[in-house]
Amino acid sequence: MEWKCFLSFIFLTVGLGTGEPSVRRYQPNWKSLDSRPLPGWYDESKFGIFIHWGVFSVPSFGSEWFWWNWKGRHLREYAEFMTKNYPPGFEYSEFAPEFTASFFNPDQWAELFEESGARYVVLTSKHHEGFTNWGSPVSWNWNSIETGPHRDLVGDLAAAVRKRQLHYGVYHSLFEWFNPLYLSDQRNKFKTQKFVMEKTLPELYDLVLRYKPDIIWSDGDWEAPDTYWNSTGFLAWLYNDSPVKSLLDTIAYGGNFLLNVGPTKDGTIPPIFEERLRGLGQWLRVNGEAIYASTPWRVQKENSSNIIWYTSKGSSVYAVFTKWPTDNTLKLDSPKTSPSTTVTMLGIPQPLKWKTSPTEGLLIFLSPLSPLTVPSKNGWTLKMEGVS
Template identity: 65%
Template sequence: MKSLGEETTVASMAAMVTSAAQRLLLILLAASASARYTPDWESLDSRPLPSWFDEAKFGIFLHWGVYSVPAWGSEWFWWNWQGAHLPNYEIFMHSYYPPGFSYADFAPQFRAKFFDPKLWAKLFKAAGARYVVLTSKHHEGFTNWPSPTSWNWNSMDVGPHRDLVGELGHFLREENIHYGLYHSLLEWFNPLYVLDKDNNFTTQNFVMTKALPELVDLVNKYKPDLIWSDGEWEAPDTYWNSTEFLAWLYNDSPVKDLVDVVSLGGNYLLNIGPTKDGVIIPIFQERLLSVGRWLSINGEGIYASKPWRVQMEHTTSRLWFTTKQSAVYVFFADWPMSGILQLTSPVPTNMTTVMMLGIPELLKWSEDSLDRSLLIYLPKLSPDLADMKIWTLKLKGVE
């Protein structure tokens, strides 16, 4: 088994840059030129963040690819081994694999034979995740869908012989979970990318033949709610045709309401690494279900929340605040020995009520006569409450 890069010479790969690839750029430029968002950063940055993402708050990120076979180090295995030549990676390969073993030889072992996308989707739903981001392709270039520009180096041709991107997306949407796709722009050892890099990125052989067609294919075929493009740091945005692609994405693609970044909105994206056979190991499952149990009680103060005027108090206790629909939510991780929680930021009024999420009764409170801090009398710390680790108070009627 050989990868695309090992079978094809630079010269023959460069010849693949045809008029069809050039027409792709012309289509993107024409589609964006007369639409609402023009292909420049001032216009693109004015686009508001889609509300679903701002309200989701919690998602799951899946690193899954050929690097899941050695399952050692990280998803940067190939580069660390044959790009950076890190000694510990070379020792690992010498210790466990025969001489001449190539990275492409891992691909047939990436079988995903126990991959059950329906069970994955149900697990993520139980974990309280509102969106899931799957690695459609990392910097190694192997695609988890039958990419027409990644022949012999994709999950349909090699290994699983399945469309992993498509299968997971179907069942996530059955559970009403938003579907995101991570897609690497650069590919470490792709001859066309290496050629462009050698040319100081004055040519766009790789972009026009591989990167842009793949992104367009992903969007048109799977209609993701989120695209996370990564790996742009070695070349300028003009090399990647970033503004032209984003203008098309926002104006004329079939998913105009998608999110193109995942670093905004105060969301938490939890990374999970399935095995090469498509198993989410029990310890990961247990942690996910634990998060889901916590969110089933405390999620009211998480989902669709906004930052309050104070994010956290500078006290000996660990306290955080959010707000939603005129209520203030207080998260605290240190249960006071006295059973009385003191808050200095919320200002109580004669309309103030306090409750703890998961407990139906209102809690008693008073105002400290010296500093006007809010004193909240917590319920008895039962074993079930103690197991929660972080507790949430809901305050109404505070200034």
């Protein structure tokens, strides 16, 4: 794939994950950069947590695009929200002191994310509003050290996450909606690079050198070409010289599932989010064998009366289903059986009885089990050996 721009909704995995230094040097062109292999840890992780947290958490209305929807697009519902809740003339910058993070406990967050079964965490270091969640030296008075929390949110969470052996990454917006330097380059049809050289690149270098993230999600490139962002030059430096060089549909198709969490302005994660995250962790403790380090099977998903997702690992094939069959018999169309075929359910040691389907595939008898008594809820995994 040749990237026409920088990285829009694409993960750039920084660490090689092998523990061995790279002997290859990458050139500042897409052919060379695209040849870099995906780190093994990322391909095996399958599930991470993405955290949207910033000044937009104060109004907590709509989305993180609040400022743009209010002052850029002039959407009526945003204007009405401000009229109803804030005095005339209120500016977006006045939200920043209310972004206190006063109850932010990074160790509690990290414990929750670990319990969810996630293997990595990505924090918004800066969204398109320009406010940085660390003391960016080129974001004067518009960062979490000088206003609002008065603490290094990026660094505090990094330390807590890494204590639990989770990988840590940062999201960073390349552009800023209302930054005068960016707007000037925009008026010049991006023939000038004042914003890139004075804001974007210094921040990216600072994030890498200061926090050594395993992932950089760089976003917001769509208005300008990659030459404006100096994409290939930065990536070549990152790969060569930086100090860090050395769920069902998504998983079944070989992808990685990144679940978004939106904390409150004071740094708490709402109870309903926590409940869902811990529930997901409970499910993964039973069924994670079919998720972590898995690869797509020859059939990713079966569409029948009961949708089945398939993954594989070594000689094992896994079938995940979320609807318990009313007759306690699950029909799988895709696997081809052999005399050595065995079927078990993850969390249940005893093998299940099965027989070859009269048409194709196999019939698995779940009658000894009950969806109310099996170890996981809302989804069950069959492990098959000896199928092709």
